[in-house]
Amino acid sequence: MNILIYSPFFYPSIGGLETIISTLAHEFTYTGHEVKLVSQTPATDLKDFPFEVIRQPSPQQLLKLTQWCDVYFQGCISLKGLWSLILIPRPLVVTHQTWYRRVDGSFGWRDYLKNFVTYLATNISVSHALAKAIPKPSIVIPNSYREDIFHEMPEISRTxxxxxxxxxxxxxxxxxxxxxxxxxxxxxxxxxxxxxxxxxxxxxxxxxxxxxxxxxxxxxxxxxxxxxxxxxxxxxxxxxxxxxxxxxxxxxxxxxxxxxxxxxxxxxxxxxxxxxxxxxxxxxxxxxxxxxxxxxxxxxxxxxxxxxxxxxxxxxxxxxxxxxxxxxxxxxxxx
Missing domain, CATH: 3.40.50.2000 (Glycogen Phosphorylase B;)
Structure with a gap:
């Protein structure tokens, strides 16, 4: 399966969404799938990934990548990253990691558009509360944690x-x-x-x-x-x-x-x-x-x-x- 991941922010940008997307991209690759990740974050070092990272692609590049993929996967809805699907339709899957509303609970025009996009996508939400906030039915898949780092250390006294x-x-x-x-x-x-x-x-x-x-x-x-x-x-x-x-x-x-x-x-x-x-x-x-x-x-x-x-x-x-x-x-x- 050819998986194109669109994540506006990615390494060296560090945050919760970037970490989740990186983890999924690694695991998808390890299980034998072809993964390419598109990001608008420029590279500041030469860190290697087991999948191809395309940074700040041109419109022609994004169209070519969209044509290449079997499924187009977004980490939260990015309106700027959806235009290529209008010209080259592919199944859209979105993982929803946050609310599409203002801090005070109100909705701006971007929030209305993002909620509309859920009707055009297969939706995955990280919690039941988030799934209820999205107008289209959503599959609940919780987030992971880094089990290689966070674990109990019996030699440490819990004082x-x-x-x-x-x-x-x-x-x-x-x-x-x-x-x-x-x-x-x-x-x-x-x-x-x-x-x-x-x-x-x-x-x-x-x-x-x-x-x-x-x-x-x-x-x-x-x-x-x-x-x-x-x-x-x-x-x-x-x-x-x-x-x-x-x-x-x-x-x-x-x-x-x-x-x-x-x-x-x-x-x-x-x-x-x-x-x-x-x-x-x-x-x-x-x-x-x-x-x-x-x-x-x-x-x-x-x-x-x-x-x-x-x-x-x-x-x-x-x-x-x-x-x-x-x-x-x-x-x-x-x-």
Whole structure:
């Protein structure tokens, strides 16, 4: 099968979508399919891939590639990458990784067009919540995680209680976690919290911790990636993902679960799909509920074992090979 992948952003650009597309392209290639990837991201180094990467193609190149492929696969809908299908029709499959709407929930003209395109495509959504938000019926295939990096390390003692991993922006809700930590302190629980990540809210969060008189309990660890990140996660018992907005999915939850953490996260959107039975969810923005859940888990550590027992079966559905196999079944069916 000749698979043409159109991903506007790709390596050396680094993000969730770029990582998922790269993983799928590798797995498609490893299973014997011919893969070519089109991207608008220019190359800044000469990194090799087991598939051909065509960067910033000319219109003639894109037409030739479209004619070559058996199926045209997009990572999220890119309107600029669809015109060649008008001249050379091919089956269109799209993996939807985010919402097609504005931050405030409204719709712009591009959002309306992208939702219209779902009627012309075979749709794959990474969570049930995302599938419900798309007008055309959608197949749910969750995202994978990098199991070669994120796994339990028995030699590491799990001596730390709480960890937050994410960009330090208001939507991620780290401020809620700090407030919950202060409330726990008033209840006699002085747990330590590691905040991994950076962003425009970092100074504000530091000041909040100082004002709440919990600065001695909080470690702002900065950015950690790959094996260094996996090692740090293995020191912790509970990962907290207190997002204020509805996450489309939540690979960070899979990374935490794989490293032996129980996850406490917001229930809105697709994050609950990523957590599964490996943790607890609470209504977005509800500090009372978050505090209650953390108090319960920290004072009854035996409950952590119950959630951790679900990890193996849950993660088996999110390996790179399992997810790629599910995608290939869809691609083969449409052609």
């Amino acid at each position: 730390q209680e709480l960890v937050f991993l994410g960009r330090l922006v208001s939507d991620k809700g780290a401020n809620l976690l700090l407030e919950a930590l202060a409330r726990l302190r008033n209840l006699g629980i002085t747990s330590k919290l590691t905040i991994i990540g950076s962003g425009p809210e970092e100074y504000k969060l530091h000041q909040q911790a100082k004002n709440l008189e919990i600065l001695d309990q909080v470690n702002f660890a900065g950015i950690k990636v790959d094996h260094e990140l996996a090692i740090l996660l293995n020191y912790h018992q509970i990962m907290v993902i207190p997002s204020l907005w509805d996450e489309p999915f939540g690979i960070v939850a899979l990374e935490g679960i794989a490293c032996g953490c129980v996850v406490v996260g917001s229930e809105g959107g697709g994050l609950k799909d990523a957590i599964g039975l490996c943790g607890v969810t609470f209504p977005n923005g509800n500090i009372d509920c978050l505090t209650e859940i953390l108090f319960d888990l920290l004072t009854h550590p035996d409950k952590l074992t119950t959630y951790k027992e679900q990890a193996r079966s849950h993660l088996a559905r999110h390996t790179s090979k399992a997810v790629a196999k599910a995608y290939l079944e869809v691609l083969e069916r449409v052609i």
